[in-house]
Amino acid sequence: MADPTDKNKEDELAGTEQPFVQHLMELRDRLLYCLYGLAVAGVLLAIWPGPSGLIDLIAVPIRAHMPHDAKLIAIGVFSPFFVPLKVLLMTAVLLALPWLMYQCWMFVAPGLYSHEKRFALPLIIFGSLLAYAGIAFVQFFVLDKMFGFIQKFTPAAVAATPDIASYVEAILSLYIAFGVAFQVPIVVMLLVRFEMVTIEKLRSFRGYFIVVAFVVAAVLTPPDVVSQLALAIPMCLLYEVGIIGARYFTKYSKAPEESADSAQS
Template sequence: MNQLENHSEEPSQKDESLISHLVELRSRLLYAVVGVLVVFAILCIYPGNKELYDFLAKPMVSTLPAGDKMIAYGVITPFLVPLKVTLMIAFVVALPFVLYQAWAFVAPGLYKHEKRLVVPLVISSYILFFVGIAFCYFFVFKTVFHFIAAVSPESITFAPDIEAYLDFVMTMFLAFGLTFEVPVVVLVLVSTGIASVEKLKNIRPYVVVCAFIIAAVLTPPDVISQFMMAVPLICLYELGIIGAKLIKAKPSSTTNSNTNDFNA
């Protein structure tokens, strides 16, 4: 009888544990959504949807002839597109809070050394993603839009649609944001033992080729913008290798010092 009672208790405990995890997950997701919505509401009040879209459209508008503006085909597009821009910016601003909610959910199940590794990686990932977006906005857009305006025939009126422009901007932001995550990916591969520093050095030629292929697919068909994505990707890959060397050197030096202390 006791054995039967123990067997009946084990499934109920597992069910309760699963339910508690689902409730915790729901709470963390709710906190994350509320955090994004709060930032979204603040941005709608100040600086406002129009001002945020004007800031996002500035690189394109600066390449248009004096007095020309972008156009909107849809009836409610001038209202919806600035809202989308504000929501996108709100998510980027609130991303640290969202990542904290994800961290709070998974942290109890991690080992101590995994916690030490995850926190710096999450922080560096956010910073690098933001730097990638900033690099795209302040440097890449200026070059790309000037190139497009320069090669447009005289018989064409260059007046981009605001919704198509938003889709292009979001694609480019995502592409450059992920590109700047390369050092984090390299560090994770080395730290988890999936790849060694020597192996990463050996595949450098393939990385260079892949960098230019990725740049050719994600950027407009001009050489300048492709180089502006491929070259940072290669440099960030090398930066990741340097960081992996430093990480691998620290444990070995610590082990040697502990061995010397033991021998003494």
């Protein structure tokens, strides 16, 4: 005899199937909504603080370690135009990130069971906050310490006047590296939730993860000790946060039949 809980699970999404073309139309609409959100964020940022204001903001960490009257230079002919535009678009993506994640959520939500919806949305919000935290950590801590460390090795006869294009490219790679690396708790909790690994295995793997974290930091960051430590140490701490959160997350996100089986056992 079939288990009644299996029938309930099937009935929850019964009749919600849509033709493939309708899925494509839904995807098109969500992508358009994403573009609208990016456009609104870009217009708002163009009005205030403007491309020049954004450049001034991201240049604060390096200018703090340059002579008082020194400025970043633009070597390329079109750099004064394209670099601020690139920074504006990058900031617009960050500003619209919750909206973009919401559109992703609205696209996949109809195909999820109720218990899956219960943990998917908090994960999206938590992941967005972790990405913001990683980028803020770079802007307000890592860059200042990294440039301070680098300036100590600059000879007195050398004038350190970086090119704005190379500077933006360097910090953009750091933003992405830290934003992704700060997702460690999400990855750990999902691995435990889908029973790909146990919490006990994660604890026993702790020493290996520390080595992995330092290797990843060495690959993703510039060749200076400060930025490597600034990435590796938070990754190790976030790994511990993921282990702690995995226990509660697994209980919270269980399907009704899984909770019933756990209670009976």
